Amino acid sequence: QVQLVESGGGLVQAGDSLRLSCTASTRTFSVYAMGWFRQAPGKEREFVASISRAGVSTNTAESVKGRFTLSRDNAKNTVYLQMNSVKPEDTAVYYCAASGDSYRRKDQSSYDYWGQGTQVTVSS
Numbered sequence: 084q085v086q087l088v089e090s091g092g093g094l095v096q097a098g099d100s101l102r103l104s105c106t107a108s109t110r111t112f113s114v115y116a117m118g119w120f121r122q123a124p125g126k127e128r129e130f131v132a133s134i135s136r137a138g139v140s141t142n143t144a145e146s147v148k149g150r151f152t153l154s155r156d157n158a159k160n161t162v163y164l165q166m167n168s169v170k171p172e173d174t175a176v177y178y179c180a181a182s183g184d185s186y187r188r189k190d191q192s193s194y195d196y197w198g199q200g201t202q203v204t205v206s207s
Contacts, residue, residue, distance in 0.1 A: 105179030
């Protein structure tokens with residue numbers, strides 16, 4: 084069982100930057116591809132970004148490409164989502180997830196463990 088805990092959410096203004104963190108309680112963190120998803124009010128949860136086990140490769144949704152960057156530190160069991168130039172439409176609950184499958188997959192069913200989520204609110 085892997086527990087994931089997100090942190091770093093909050094209220095920011097449009098154009099600001101924010102960094103989300105997700106720390107995993109497992110000794111085998113490096114065997115998991117990691118991803119971030121988000122769910123805005125009244126909408127379905129959607130893929131944001133994912134990163135390979137070694138942190139070499141990433142996959143980013145078109146809606147955040149060029150603004151959001153994903154990285155990981157396997158020594159700290161932590162994955163980061165750097166959010167720059169945020170927009171009001173980025174407002175959502177952001178979830179961290181771990182997958183035993185490829186980072187290339189964007190479907191939620193490929194992710195085995197999920198965090199509780201952290202709220203990000205962007206004001207205009």
